[in-house]
Amino acid sequence: MSKQQSFTDQLWDFFCSLKLAIITLILLALTSIIGTVIQQNKSPQEYMEMYGWSESTFKLLDSLQFFDMYHSYWFLSLLGIFAVNLICCSIKRLPRIIKVVREPVLKADDGLFRTFSNREEILAQGTVESVRDKVVAVLGEKFANPVVNGEDGKSYLFAQKGAYSRFGVYVTHTSILIIFVGAMIGNVWGFKAFVNITEGQSVNAIWLRGDKVPTPIDFEVRNDDFKVEFYEGGGRPKEYSSDLVVLENGQEVMKKTIEVNHPLTYKGLTFYQSSYGVAGDPIYRFRVENRATGDAVTIMGAQGRHLSLPGGKALIPMGYAENYQNFGPAAQVNIDKGDHQHGTPFLVFKNFPQFDERRGGDYKVTLLDVQQTYYTGLQVAKDPGVWVVWLGCLLLVVGSCGAFFLSHRRIWVTIQPLEQGVGVKIGGNAHRNQPAFALFFDELKKDLDDALSS
Amino acid sequence: MDSSLFFNITTIAYFAAMVVFIVYLTSKNEAIAFGATLICWAGFIANTVAIGMRWYEAYALGYQQAPLSNLYESVVFFAWSILLIYLLFDLKYKQRAIGAFVIPFAFAGMIWAQWSLDATIAPLVPALQSNWLTYHVITCFLGYAAFALACGVSFMYLIKVGKEERSAEESPIGGLLGMFPSTKVLDDLNYKAIMVGFPMLTLGIITGAAWANYAWGTYWSWDPKETWSLIVWFIYAAFLHARFTRGWVGRRAAWLSIFGFGATIFCYLGVNLVLSGLHSYGGS
Numbered sequence: 001m002s003k004q005q006s007f008t009d010q011l012w013d014f015f016c017s018l019k020l021a022i023i024t025l026i027l028l029a030l031t032s033i034i035g036t037v038i039q040q041n042k043s044p045q046e047y048m049e050m051y052g053w054s055e056s057t058f059k060l061l062d063s064l065q066f067f068d069m070y071h072s073y074w075f076l077s078l079l080g081i082f083a084v085n086l087i088c089c090s091i092k093r094l095p096r097i098i099k100v101v102r103e104p105v106l107k108a109d110d111g112l113f114r115t116f117s118n119r120e121e122i123l124a125q126g127t128v129e130s131v132r133d134k135v136v137a138v139l140g141e142k143f144a145n146p147v148v149n150g151e152d153g154k155s156y157l158f159a160q161k162g163a164y165s166r167f168g169v170y171v172t173h174t175s176i177l178i179i180f181v182g183a184m185i186g187n188v189w190g191f192k193a194f195v196n197i198t199e200g201q202s203v204n205a206i207w208l209r210g211d212k213v214p215t216p217i218d219f220e221v222r223n224d225d226f227k228v229e230f231y232e233g234g235g236r237p238k239e240y241s242s243d244l245v246v247l248e249n250g251q252e253v254m255k256k257t258i259e260v261n262h263p264l265t266y267k268g269l270t271f272y273q274s275s276y277g278v279a280g281d282p283i284y285r286f287r288v289e290n291r292a293t294g295d296a297v298t299i300m301g302a303q304g305r306h307l308s309l310p311g312g313k314a315l316i317p318m319g320y321a322e323n324y325q326n327f328g329p330a331a332q333v334n335i336d337k338g339d340h341q342h343g344t345p346f347l348v349f350k351n352f353p354q355f356d357e358r359r360g361g362d363y364k365v366t367l368l369d370v371q372q373t374y375y376t377g378l379q380v381a382k383d384p385g386v387w388v389v390w391l392g393c394l395l396l397v398v399g400s401c402g403a404f405f406l407s408h409r410r411i412w413v414t415i416q417p418l419e420q421g422v423g424v425k426i427g428g429n430a431h432r433n434q435p436a437f438a439l440f441f442d443e444l445k446k447d448l449d450d451a452l453s454s
Numbered sequence: 455m456d457s458s459l460f461f462n463i464t465t466i467a468y469f470a471a472m473v474v475f476i477v478y479l480t481s482k483n484e485a486i487a488f489g490a491t492l493i494c495w496a497g498f499i500a501n502t503v504a505i506g507m508r509w510y511e512a513y514a515l516g517y518q519q520a521p522l523s524n525l526y527e528s529v530v531f532f533a534w535s536i537l538l539i540y541l542l543f544d545l546k547y548k549q550r551a552i553g554a555f556v557i558p559f560a561f562a563g564m565i566w567a568q569w570s571l572d573a574t575i576a577p578l579v580p581a582l583q584s585n586w587l588t589y590h591v592i593t594c595f596l597g598y599a600a601f602a603l604a605c606g607v608s609f610m611y612l613i614k615v616g617k618e619e620r621s622a623e624e625s626p627i628g629g630l631l632g633m634f635p636s637t638k639v640l641d642d643l644n645y646k647a648i649m650v651g652f653p654m655l656t657l658g659i660i661t662g663a664a665w666a667n668y669a670w671g672t673y674w675s676w677d678p679k680e681t682w683s684l685i686v687w688f689i690y691a692a693f694l695h696a697r698f699t700r701g702w703v704g705r706r707a708a709w710l711s712i713f714g715f716g717a718t719i720f721c722y723l724g725v726n727l728v729l730s731g732l733h734s735y736g737g738s
């Protein structure tokens with residue numbers, strides 16, 4: 001029985017120890033490096049190609065779960081130890097801190113005075129009561145209203161400021177646990193998915209990561225339009241956006257244009273603009289002018305079709321570039337002379353209608369417009385734990401600023417009759433930032449001196 | 455007149471300040487230290503003007519982005535942050551000699567940026583266009599800058615304490631070291647700087663997470679840059695706990711601080727230059 005007891009005691013001490021905290025922090029830091037050096041979640045082939053590993057090396061590292069190390073049992077265990085450590089350590093220390101804050105020592109004896117690095121003794125004239133009133137006034141004005149106690153003809157004063165800053169550390173530590181809880185909520189009840197929606201179409205199911213079949217959602221999302229804009233003088237997309245409509249039972253309930261960094265959220269699901277692509281062949285519209293006669297026609301049709309021109313010939317659109325060498329939309333076409341022989345392909349530009357003038361030939365072709373149907377690629381995320389995480393983050397910042405920059409300052413005064421007059425003993429401490437407190441204490445001494453000598 | 459002129463002035467000022475601080479250490483003349491501090495202020499103002507002008511220049515090109523969009527801009531901002539933190543510490547603690555060990559970091563950044571980084575203003579890809587980017591970069595860099603100061607002070611500590619131990623018998627240490635603050639002050643400054651840097655880094659990590667969540671729907675994806683910022687955070691958390699509960703002060707604290715700054719620099723530069731990831735700076 002006693003052995004059992006000592007084992008749980010040992011376990012408790014182990015999890016309360018700060019040595020463990022420091023070792024865990026350093027181990028977390030060191031092991032985290034592995035996953036930044038080895039790319040995570042690739043296929044076996046990729047690993048062997050990327051790093052040139054043999055099969056056996058791969059198997060060894062795989063058995064150590066190095067390829068998804070942040071979700072490996074050993075890494076999660078380390079985080080678990082970290083959390084348990086934090087909880088035990090707080091449970092052990094908190095009662096003492098609550099006691100310091102709630103039940104402060106109101107009467108300082110000589111033993112306590114000796115522990116203060118800031119202390120002073122002043123000899124004053126008058127009665128204990130009159131001196132006490134003066135000290136109370138100075139403390140009240142310069143520091144905080146003191147609690148006054150009397151006993152055996154002596155007077156004891158106690159004043160404090162910032163007592164609650166003692167809890168800053170606990171707020172910080174609790175906030176880390178709150179973040180863990182938020183992350184777990186997200187892992188259990190959240191998911192990541194994606195869906196592609198072609199312009200003009202709607203979906204009511206999304207693809208969870210790694211799934212082979214889509215998962216239905218209880219509303220519909222329609223993509224009314226997709227737009228992409230490019231930076232001038234560069235092929236880099238500047239902005240792309242999708243006009244999304246949310247429908248429930250065929251009724252429009254929400255409408256929003258989403259862009260990268262500006263998602264749409266409905267019923268806990270957030271749709272993020274993440275990619276785009278072309279869906280199907282584009283539809284072209286051309287104006288074709290017969291150079292000889294000056295007659296012009298407007299023709300329209302899909303890629304690869306023969307679009308007949310008056311006189312038996314046909315124009316064949318072959319391909320489309322959204323932004324051909326920074327000259328904007330361009331189509332590659334050729335003219336079939338009616339013998340089913342393709343002519344020489346040439347380019348026409350939407351932004352430069354006169355471009356084809358210089359080519360010669362029977363016709364002058366101008367590209368009027370191209371309707372390219374796009375699909376928009378959306379990431380879908382649901383994370384019900386995210387607000388818990390943000391709450392934890394907020395507390396983390398508030399708590400650590402509190403822990404670092406606020407301090408619990410306390411001042412004790414004992415006033416007692418002496419042979420030569422009234423003795424005033426002052427002592428004080430701060431639980432951090434002692435130099436600043438020492439300066440304050442010097443000021444206070446001067447103020448008390450002045451008040452008592454007047 | 456454009457921003458590059460002011461960036462050149464900044465670089466020259468930091469170089470001059472560095473040299474004058476070293477002269478101060480040998481001459482022990484307080485007036486020289488004051489001069490060096492003035493040069494720091496001048497360089498800092500030039501640095502601020504240069505960043506402001508670059509912001510305007512990007513704006514004139516039609517890019518609505520803060521000047522924190524590529525490696526060049528981030529390095530000059532890092533230099534700016536170091537000066538900001540240094541000057542604040544100088545106002546508060548008035549330990550002039552530490553300039554000789556802190557300004558070199560800012561100068562190294564500026565000269566590297568001016569000599570070998572691409573200074574063209576390029577537009578940001580859509581994924582990076584967000585105010586979160588600005589908050590994220592500012593908080594991270596103020597943290598990094600405080601760690602740089604802690605690292606510089608730690609070097610001074612180690613030099614001074616080593617010398618003191620070797621010449622324990624001989625009376626007051628002269629030479630360059632005479633002007634160093636006492637080891638007690640250096641140790642305390644190391645801690646104070648980390649106390650500023652740690653909450654800043656915490657904010658930096660949180661704003662980064664908020665941004666990732668807003669833009670990609672995940673606040674944490676263990677990409678190398680994120681992971682390294684967490685590693686740095688763990689190291690400084692270990693530093694703080696070791697210090698006030700296990701009494702790791704002095705030499706061990708100094709080494710931990712230098713080690714922490716090494717990890718910080720790896721997080722900032724190494725990850726992009728050595729490892730691959732999602733972030734925009736460097737590399738690609």
Ligand code: HEM
Nearest residue numbers: 016017018021082085086089169172176400403691694698
């Ligand atoms: C990364 C996680 C952690 C962070 C960010 C953190 C943060 C802090 C901060 C800001 C302080 C106050 C520092 C100061 O007063 O100078 C502190 C103190 C402390 N921490 Fe942590 N901490 C972490 C993990 C832990 C763990 C795992 C333990 C395990 C037992 C622990 C135990 C303590 C103790 C005992 C104190 C001193 C409390 C006091 O002064 O009464 N911390 N921590």
